[in-house]
Each structure stands twice: as C-alpha cells, then as structure tokens.
Amino acid sequence: MRQQRLSGGSGMLVSRLCLGAMSFGTTVDEQTAFQILDRFVDAGGTTIDTANCYSFWVPGSRGGESESVLGRWLASRGSHDDLVIASKVGSGLGPDGTAEGLAPQVIREQLDGTLRRLGTDRVEIYYAHREDRVTPDEQTIAAFHETVTEGKVRVLGASNHAAWRLAETRGLARARGETPYTVVQQRYSYLLPRPATTLPEGGHVHASEELLDYVRTRELTMFAYTTLLWGAYSRADKPLQEHYLHPGTDRRRGALARVASELGVTANQVVLAWLIEHDPPIVPIVGVSSVAQLDEAIGAVDLQLPAELRKVLDEAA
Numbered sequence: 001m002r003q004q005r006l007s008g009g010s011g012m013l014v015s016r017l018c019l020g021a022m023s024f025g026t027t028v029d030e031q032t033a034f035q036i037l038d039r040f041v042d043a044g045g046t047t048i049d050t051a052n053c054y055s056f057w058v059p060g061s062r063g064g065e066s067e068s069v070l071g072r073w074l075a076s077r078g079s080h081d082d083l084v085i086a087s088k089v090g091s092g093l094g095p096d097g098t099a100e101g102l103a104p105q106v107i108r109e110q111l112d113g114t115l116r117r118l119g120t121d122r123v124e125i126y127y128a129h130r131e132d133r134v135t136p137d138e139q140t141i142a143a144f145h146e147t148v149t150e151g152k153v154r155v156l157g158a159s160n161h162a163a164w165r166l167a168e169t170r171g172l173a174r175a176r177g178e179t180p181y182t183v184v185q186q187r188y189s190y191l192l193p194r195p196a197t198t199l200p201e202g203g204h205v206h207a208s209e210e211l212l213d214y215v216r217t218r219e220l221t222m223f224a225y226t227t228l229l230w231g232a233y234s235r236a237d238k239p240l241q242e243h244y245l246h247p248g249t250d251r252r253r254g255a256l257a258r259v260a261s262e263l264g265v266t267a268n269q270v271v272l273a274w275l276i277e278h279d280p281p282i283v284p285i286v287g288v289s290s291v292a293q294l295d296e297a298i299g300a301v302d303l304q305l306p307a308e309l310r311k312v313l314d315e316a317a
C-alpha cells in the first residue's frame with residue numbers, strides 16, 4: 001500500500017489509508033476485528049486510528065473497548081514496531097458527565113490508560129480529540145509536550161479544532177519551545193453539508209476551506225474521518241443526513257456516478273481516491289464492519305483519477 005511521510009520533521013511514514021477501529025469491541029466483535037486488522041496489515045496498511053473513549057455511547061459499553069481489542073491483537077502478533085497507532089484524549093466523559101477536556105492530569109492519566117489497554121509503551125500519534133477552551137492552553141501544550149519528551153508519544157495531533165485555534169496553539173507551542181500539533185483530524189468527505197449547519201454528532205467538526213488552506217500552506221498532515229458517510233454513498237439503508245440534502249449534493253452525486261461508471265469502480269472508491277489525491281493530500285480513515293468492506297476501500301488506494309475526471313468531480317459544487 002502506498003505510504004506518505006508525515007509533515008513536521010518526524011520522518012514517520014503512514015499508509016495512505018488509515019483503518020478506523022472505533023467500533024472494534026462494541027458493534028464489531030473481536031473475532032471480526034482481528035480478521036479486519038489482519039487483512040489490513042496483509043495489504044500493507046500500517047496506520048490504525050482509535051481513542052480512549054471508543055465507544056462509550058454504545059449501550060453496555062464504557063469506552064476503552066476499541067483500545068483493548070487492539071491491545072489483544074497487537075499482543076497476538078508480538079510487536080507493533082511496523083505499525084502507526086493513533087489514539088486520542090479529550091472526548092471521554094469527565095466526572096460531571098461532560099467532555100473530560102485537556103487538563104494536564106487528564107492527559108497524563110488517560111495516556112497511561114491508553115498504553116495499558118494497548119499493551120504498548122508508546123503511541124505514534126496522540127491527538128487532542130476536541131478543543132478545551134477552559135483549560136489554559138499553556139497547560140495543555142506543556143502536558144502534551146511532556147508525553148513526547150517522556151517517549152510515550154512520537155507526534156502530536158489536533159482533531160475537531162477550528163483553524164484559528166490550531167494556528168494559535170501551534171504558535172504558542174513553538175514560542176514556548178514545546179512540541180506543536182503537526183497532524184490534523186477533521187470530518188471531511190466528497191459530499192459537503194450545507195454551510196452553517198451544525199453536525200448532530202457531538203464534537204464532530206467539519207474541515208472548513210480555511211482549515212484546508214492552513215494545512216496546505218503550513219504543511220501539516222491531514223486525516224479525515226466519516227469519509228464514507230457511514231455507507232450513504234452506496235446503501236439504501238444508510239440515507240444521507242438531512243443537512244447533506246441540497247442542490248450541490250445532487251450535482252456531486254451525479255459526478256460521482258459518472259466517474260465511477262467510466263472507471264468501472266464503486267462510488268466509495270472514487271471518494272477515497274479523490275481524498276487521497278486531494279490538495280492538500282488527505283489520509284482517509286475508514287470504519288468497516290467486514291473484510292469485504294475493507295477490500296473495497298483498499299481497492300481505492302492505487303486508483304489514479306485521470307485529470308479530466310478529477311476536474312469533473314472538483315467542478316461539481
């Protein structure tokens with residue numbers, strides 16, 4: 001599978017498709033999760049995305065299930081030196097039932113919990129899962145920097161951040177001689193929600209044009225989630241959410257159908273290929289519940305969109 005070097009000087013390589021592990025241990029059982037993980041690695045995939053809180057909202061779950069399944073799978077293969085494991089902190093439930101936030105003690109305790117569940121002494125990428133506008137940024141930045149100097153984390157990332165918050169906190173980290181975020185993870189796909197609608201999923205922040213411009217100009221690495229819109233590109237049982245229903249969506253769906261048909265591939269594959277060759281380049285994260293779904297996604301990694309078809313997709317708006 002094609003690889004991409006992370007921006008920011010770490011030299012670390014990530015696979016151009018990232019496997020989302022959010023559902024592992026909850027809606028995807030452990031045996032199926034192991035089959036999916038094995039297939040991903042067999043196909044050359046290296047980069048796997050999880051979080052401390054996955055998936056506490058599933059009835060009967062408390063969070064940590066995804067990392068625990070990953071931990072048992074990592075133990076079964078003996079080493080994770082050839083993999084890039086990304087996890088996150090900040091979106092779990094705090095003691096008062098709201099988001100746990102990014103206070104230094106939360107970062108320290110939650111990272112230790114993540115490493116314990118994964119059975120490793122390091123994660124390659126560690127994200128602030130969402131903004132915390134209450135804790136002073138200096139404290140959050142210092143705590144994240146410490147995770148790097150202690151060797152528990154290689155690279156820092158920010159997810160669900162407004163562009164200006166990303167720029168501000170990165171500037172602050174540099175001014176303090178501490179480690180800035182160099183990876184961004186935001187919601188993004190080919191279809192776009194109506195501007196100014198609020199996404200119903202708590203904490204999800206869509207990549208804005210401003211954020212994409214910042215990533216492009218300042219050479220950050222961008223990961224995108226919910227790239228397949230939960231299956232809505234191909235499945236009647238997964239209708240598009242209301243805030244995606246607008247004339248631009250009709251035009252983009254038309255363009256997708258045309259390009260998929262001309263290339264003899266699926267709409268999901270066109271979406272993933274479009275993201276991978278995006279400006280700025282994007283590493284799509286895919287959540288899958290079967291090996292067959294994963295195989296469809298893997299088939300997109302080497303798909304080159306001819307320039308004239310890319311134009312068809314870009315110009316449908």
Ligand SMILES: NC(=O)c1ccc[n+]([C@@H]2O[C@H](COP(=O)([O-])OP(=O)(O)OC[C@H]3O[C@@H](n4cnc5c(N)ncnc54)[C@H](OP(=O)(O)O)[C@@H]3O)[C@@H](O)[C@H]2O)c1
Pocket residue numbers: 019020021022023049050129159160185186203204224225226227228229230231234235268285286287288289292293294296297
């Ligand atoms: N940073 C954040 O705040 C954040 C938020 C959300 C997600 N994420 C990350 O992104 C990953 C993926 O996100 P997501 O699950 O929200 O979105 P997604 O990848 O768009 O949707 C995943 C679902 O789409 C369906 N699907 C996948 N491949 C398919 C295919 N080839 N054909 C038909 N249906 C297909 C499956 O539904 P069924 O299971 O019903 O078959 C699958 O569970 C997560 O695992 C997580 O790592 C991060």
